[in-house]
Amino acid sequence: MDRNSATGLFLISALLLVYLFFFSPKNPDEKAAGKTPPATTAATKAPAIPSVAALAPETALDTTAGAAKDVNLANENITVTFSTRGGRVTAVRMNKYKTFFGKPLDLFDASSARMDTKFRTVDGKTIRFSDLNFQAVPSQSAAGSVLTFSAPVAGGSIVQTYSLPANSFELKYDLRLLGLERTVAQEPLTFTFVDQVRQTEQDLKQNRNHTTINHYLAAGDQGALAEASEKPEEYKAAGPVKWAAHKHDFFVAGLIADQQPFAGGAFNADVNLEDSTTIKTLSSTLTIPVAEVEQGRGQYRFFFGPNAFNLLKQVTPEFDRNVYLGWGLFRWVNRFVVLPVFHFLEQFISSYGVIIALLVLLIKLVTWPLTYKTYESQARMKVLKPEIDELKAKHGDDATKVQQETMKLYQEFGVSPLSGCVPTLLTLPILFAMFQFFPNAIELRQQSFLWAKDLSSYDVFIKLPFYVKWYGDHVSMFTLMMTASTLLMTWQSNQTNTAMQGPMKTYSYLMPIIFLFVLNSFAAGLTWYYFVSNVITFAQQAITKTFVDDTKIRAQLDANKIKNKDKKPGGIQGRIAEAMKAAQEREAQAKRKS
Numbered sequence: 001m002d003r004n005s006a007t008g009l010f011l012i013s014a015l016l017l018v019y020l021f022f023f024s025p026k027n028p029d030e031k032a033a034g035k036t037p038p039a040t041t042a043a044t045k046a047p048a049i050p051s052v053a054a055l056a057p058e059t060a061l062d063t064t065a066g067a068a069k070d071v072n073l074a075n076e077n078i079t080v081t082f083s084t085r086g087g088r089v090t091a092v093r094m095n096k097y098k099t100f101f102g103k104p105l106d107l108f109d110a111s112s113a114r115m116d117t118k119f120r121t122v123d124g125k126t127i128r129f130s131d132l133n134f135q136a137v138p139s140q141s142a143a144g145s146v147l148t149f150s151a152p153v154a155g156g157s158i159v160q161t162y163s164l165p166a167n168s169f170e171l172k173y174d175l176r177l178l179g180l181e182r183t184v185a186q187e188p189l190t191f192t193f194v195d196q197v198r199q200t201e202q203d204l205k206q207n208r209n210h211t212t213i214n215h216y217l218a219a220g221d222q223g224a225l226a227e228a229s230e231k232p233e234e235y236k237a238a239g240p241v242k243w244a245a246h247k248h249d250f251f252v253a254g255l256i257a258d259q260q261p262f263a264g265g266a267f268n269a270d271v272n273l274e275d276s277t278t279i280k281t282l283s284s285t286l287t288i289p290v291a292e293v294e295q296g297r298g299q300y301r302f303f304f305g306p307n308a309f310n311l312l313k314q315v316t317p318e319f320d321r322n323v324y325l326g327w328g329l330f331r332w333v334n335r336f337v338v339l340p341v342f343h344f345l346e347q348f349i350s351s352y353g354v355i356i357a358l359l360v361l362l363i364k365l366v367t368w369p370l371t372y373k374t375y376e377s378q379a380r381m382k383v384l385k386p387e388i389d390e391l392k393a394k395h396g397d398d399a400t401k402v403q404q405e406t407m408k409l410y411q412e413f414g415v416s417p418l419s420g421c422v423p424t425l426l427t428l429p430i431l432f433a434m435f436q437f438f439p440n441a442i443e444l445r446q447q448s449f450l451w452a453k454d455l456s457s458y459d460v461f462i463k464l465p466f467y468v469k470w471y472g473d474h475v476s477m478f479t480l481m482m483t484a485s486t487l488l489m490t491w492q493s494n495q496t497n498t499a500m501q502g503p504m505k506t507y508s509y510l511m512p513i514i515f516l517f518v519l520n521s522f523a524a525g526l527t528w529y530y531f532v533s534n535v536i537t538f539a540q541q542a543i544t545k546t547f548v549d550d551t552k553i554r555a556q557l558d559a560n561k562i563k564n565k566d567k568k569p570g571g572i573q574g575r576i577a578e579a580m581k582a583a584q585e586r587e588a589q590a591k592r593k594s
Contacts, residue, residue, distance in 0.1 A: 087149030169305030
């Protein structure tokens with residue numbers, strides 16, 4: 001590894017560390033001073049939406065029409081439980097999914113979440129749906145199973161109709177206020193959804209930090225509360241809201257307005273690190289235009305399902321934003337390159353570990369021209385090493401002169417000092433895209449491979465009886481394999497490129513060790529991806545080496561020297577040479593003055 005390649009490695013490593021620092025969830029475990037489970041070791045301020053108070057016992061229900069009871073609508077995907085108290089959804093079970101701990105996966109239930117709707121009458125009285133006992137009438141239609149709730153109130157009635165189509169994750173919801181035109185105040189109804197999210201995945205930290213509220217305004221703006229914040233987060237929509245969604249890492253509970261949007265919305269999220277039961281408390285408040293429900297246009301949809309990109313993009317515009325694939329160019333790479341290739345391969349291969357390996361192979365084949373350019377640049381530097389050693393011996397400790405003469409040498413032989421690192425920098429979008437793809441891809445959730453139980457979370461090869469700060473309480477074997485292969489690549493490169501000396505050589509070994517700690521708690525799919533990438537890189541280097549002839553490169557460089565004999569430096573190299581010359585002159589002037 002020559003100096004220019006090392007510079008490229010340094011830039012990539014620095015960018016990667018900065019990216020991880022700003023875009024990866026901060027680890028609350030580190031505040032525990034090396035002790036285990038973060039849920040019971042860190043403290044935070046009192047929740048803005050108290051977990052217990054939010055789901056305190058409700059007011060007494062008038063049971064004249066009979067005691068409240070539960071009613072279910074189900075298809076092969078979900079089972080939705082309703083209560084005649086309020087005619088509302090009280091629980092949702094994902095029929096095809098389990099928690100990491102093997103239990104049925106309830107998106108929420110009556111003990112962890114609560115929905116309610118209220119409105120005001122013209123005389124100032126507040127009527128809550130939860131204070132009313134609705135009559136439930138099940139039926140069937142061409143659209144699927146239907147459940148209609150009705151309750152008399154203030155001389156009129158409230159009618160709520162839910163329809164659950166077969167093979168769907170969507171629950172259609174129709175709300176009407178009948179005969180209440182003169183009773184209801186002309187102000188929006190208020191729908192609230194308080195959701196105490198519980199741990200369903202192996203990694204509590206990732207589970208918590210991937211849980212948030214996303215929303216989409218009718219004006220076309222998409223927004224979200226900060227996922228990884230340990231402080232209360234809140235946001236009040238500046239205009240009408242098209243949809244809002246509680247994102248639970250790999251699952252979504254959302255409400256969509258099909259006709260007129262919600263008049264407004266307010267969203268809150270809070271974390272209490274001392275609570276080991278509730279990982280985050282989410283609360284959404286949406287206002288429903290009263291005219292819509294009075295005129296029979298109160299048509300909405302609930303979405304209760306997996307956070308799968310191809311599924312969500314069919315729900316409503318921008319609903320696929322609940323799957324976080326990175327931002328800007330990185331999202332583009334994941335959406336239009338990684339996901340299509342991944343979904344194509346899974347049609348033929350059942351093992352996701354093998355799919356990841358093939359994904360690496362395909363990416364390596366596509367980027368091989370860039371890899372070849374990098375290797376060719378290293379070969380040029382290796383061929384020029386005798387001339388560079390002469391410059392160092394001639395000018396001794398005058399580093400500025402050495403650099404100036406080196407740049408002049410590069411110009412003479414037609415070598416660019418950036419040609420070795422620029423091709424590598426061009427692969428950065430893929431590198432960063434992978435950091436967002438693997439922990440957010442539900443396709444990898446609970447997919448086992450070798451000793452890893454879940455490729456979307458870290459693999460636990462050895463469980464430590466203690467917690468190591470910056471490292472964790474487990475040993476990830478895929479991370480160890482990735483680190484070992486990276487160190488081997490570095491050693492091999494340093495053996496063939498003797499220009500790498502001193503601190504830069506030490507640094508080349510230090511970075512893999514740093515990433516051993518950084519990536520120990522990252523998704524196993526990611527570290528497996530980089531291990532396979534290193535193995536394929538070994539093979540690529542061996543093959544590429546057969547096409548790169550040092551003798552031919554020497555002859556080409558000598559020909560460039562003759563051609564560039566009277567050519568003045570230009571471009572970046574020229575500017576660098578001028579800057580070095582100016583620096584040398586300033587240094588000389590400073591010496592004369594002293």
